[in-house]
Amino acid sequence: METGPLTYMQDPDTRLMMRVKRGDEAAFAVLVRNYQERLVNILFHLVGDQQTAEDLTQEVFLRVYRARLSYEPTARFSTWLFHITHNVAHNSRRSKFRRKEVTLPPQDTGPNPNQSQLLAEKSALMPSRVIDKREMCRIIQAAIDSLNERQKMAVLLHKFEQMSYQDIADTMELTPAAVKSLLARARECLREKLLPFVGRGELPVSLENVSEEEDE
Amino acid sequence: MAKERIARLTNELREDLVAYLDGELDENNIQAVEKTLANNNVVRHDLEQLSRTYDLLDFLPKAEVSQEFTAKTMTMVTVRASQVWPSENEWKTGFRRGFLLLVWCAVLSASAYAGFHITTRIVKTDADILVDDLPVIEKLDQLQEVENLKFLEKLEQSDLFDLPRSSTP
Numbered sequence: 140m141e142t143g144p145l146t147y148m149q150d151p152d153t154r155l156m157m158r159v160k161r162g163d164e165a166a167f168a169v170l171v172r173n174y175q176e177r178l179v180n181i182l183f184h185l186v187g188d189q190q191t192a193e194d195l196t197q198e199v200f201l202r203v204y205r206a207r208l209s210y211e212p213t214a215r216f217s218t219w220l221f222h223i224t225h226n227v228a229h230n231s232r233r234s235k236f237r238r239k240e241v242t243l244p245p246q247d248t249g250p251n252p253n254q255s256q257l258l259a260e261k262s263a264l265m266p267s268r269v270i271d272k273r274e275m276c277r278i279i280q281a282a283i284d285s286l287n288e289r290q291k292m293a294v295l296l297h298k299f300e301q302m303s304y305q306d307i308a309d310t311m312e313l314t315p316a317a318v319k320s321l322l323a324r325a326r327e328c329l330r331e332k333l334l335p336f337v338g339r340g341e342l343p344v345s346l347e348n349v350s351e352e353e354d355e
Numbered sequence: 356m357a358k359e360r361i362a363r364l365t366n367e368l369r370e371d372l373v374a375y376l377d378g379e380l381d382e383n384n385i386q387a388v389e390k391t392l393a394n395n396n397v398v399r400h401d402l403e404q405l406s407r408t409y410d411l412l413d414f415l416p417k418a419e420v421s422q423e424f425t426a427k428t429m430t431m432v433t434v435r436a437s438q439v440w441p442s443e444n445e446w447k448t449g450f451r452r453g454f455l456l457l458v459w460c461a462v463l464s465a466s467a468y469a470g471f472h473i474t475t476r477i478v479k480t481d482a483d484i485l486v487d488d489l490p491v492i493e494k495l496d497q498l499q500e501v502e503n504l505k506f507l508e509k510l511e512q513s514d515l516f517d518l519p520r521s522s523t524p
């Protein structure tokens with residue numbers, strides 16, 4: 140199927156961005172409202188901090204606004220936006236490492252060993268007891284954090300944005316085959332980390348029961 | 356035991372299983388995976404584990420933003436975008452990049468300079484060879500008459516010509 144600017148113009152967000160290009164600031168505000176939570180969510184799970192995620196989200200929108208005059212619809216707007224997000228997150232991580240705020244260098248392959256140890260300790264302690272919702276979320280977040288940067292981004296885009304392999308490939312400048320391999324390795328890592336908490340075919344925690352108790 | 360079962364799956368099959376779960380396989384590969392699933396308990400078990408552990412990610416909290424976030428973002432963007440001068444961070448980034456570029460240029464220039472001088476010392480040109488051989492070339496006609504160097508040495512050592520003895524040949 141041929142794709143081109145006319146194809147992408149069917150995307151409502153692309154049309155909004157074309158209005159921004161023509162100077163329509165209200166259209167830009169709509170785009171900000173449509174995407175702000177999605178970007179903060181992705182960035183929060185990448186960087187681990189709400190304030191940093193919000194700052195980086197604003198940085199992404201600033202880059203979008205600055206690029207408005209040269210914008211051409213060569214892809215869906217969301218693909219372009221998340222490509223910028225990926226770059227902003229990567230630059231942020233690199234800057235942090237340079238300032239020695241991160242103790243481990245980013246690796247292109249392999250998990251984060253510190254997070255692996257944390258999960259191993261937790262799984263040794265809690266194979267049978269009930270885990271509350273907050274702790275479960277921490278465990279799942281630790282499993283995500285044990286992935287390397289590219290795996291994490293691919294998983295977040297696939298899980299939270301329901302992006303196809305092709306869209307993820309366009310966002311991360313990879314081939315679909317590379318995305319397939321990346322996601323397979325990531326899912327395998329997640330399986331190893333989370334399997335002790337899934338147990339014998341059943342979750343060790345009844346999140347519905349815990350949420351009912353919280354409501355009470 | 357679990358690790359032994361995992362080790363039996365190839366990387367290709369593992370990738371296909373994940374792509375199958377994600378609905379990203381073409382028809383031929385779907386049929387191949389489904390045939391494998393029908394005949395292999397280990398693969399079925401792995402598929403279920405991959406699916407269940409991935410579903411746990413649905414429990415991750417969704418980050419929320421305040422109601423003022425849109426307004427703050429719009430204000431920040433319009434102010435920063437209208438700035439004539441880059442921000443402090445942008446200055447620092449630009450300066451760092453410029454400095455790195457200068458350092459690289461200096462390193463490359465120094466390497467080229469050192470390489471040129473080392474090469475000229477080691478590799479002799481035709482002109483260098485001629486200069487080294489000049490004493491021989493100047494007396495080539497006479498030397499060609501000698502034919503036998505040992506005879507020449509004996510003549511020098513004899514007193515026939517009453518010549519001062521030289522240490523150099």
